[in-house]
Amino acid sequence: MPEPILISIAAALAAKGATGLYDVVKRKFAKNPAALAELEAASVAPTDTQPIRALAERLETAEAQDREFAEELRTEWRKLPESGATYGGVHNTVTGNVTGKVIQAGDVHGNINL
Template identity: 60%
Template sequence: MPEPILISISAALAAKTIVGLVDLVRRKFAKDPAATAALEAAQAAPEDPKAVQALAEHLDTTEKSDENFATALRSEWEKASVSQQAKSGKVVNQISGDVSGKVVQAGDIHGDISF
């Protein structure tokens, strides 16, 4: 099972929101048809949790076999994470570090939230 951060990275890759991250992964996956197919499937259906999970699993395997890639991937993610900005009418939600407990990520909330 991939780390939660890899799920987040995969979701960003699927949505193509971080160009440098997409380019890094695309280059790394270029010689791996299964990984490339997972990236393309996630990008074709970024709302599909199974596609995002499959991509995260490929990232996990690739990170474990290539320490340099793992370092580059985390570095690119860190750069993007600290510089995210919401465009007009959009929302950026960010959670980092060791998180436990309940979290809500949302744009506008009208009314109460309860767990």
């Protein structure tokens, strides 16, 4: 089972919200059609846990085989706001045109009315 950080990295890759991170992984997987297919599968279904887990496992294998890639991957990950989110913490990322309201909150006990 991949470590939780690799699941988070895979989810960020699937959402394609992390261009630098995506580029690092795509370069690494460039000569491996199966790995590229897993990256693409996660990208077309960013909310599906199975492709994300498969991508995280592929990242785990790639890190174990290539320490330079592991360092580059982790360095790019640390540049993203998502990397600072901790268990139980709150992290919102809003991109694109926002027409509604956005709320960032930790534990909410009761209703929220806007």
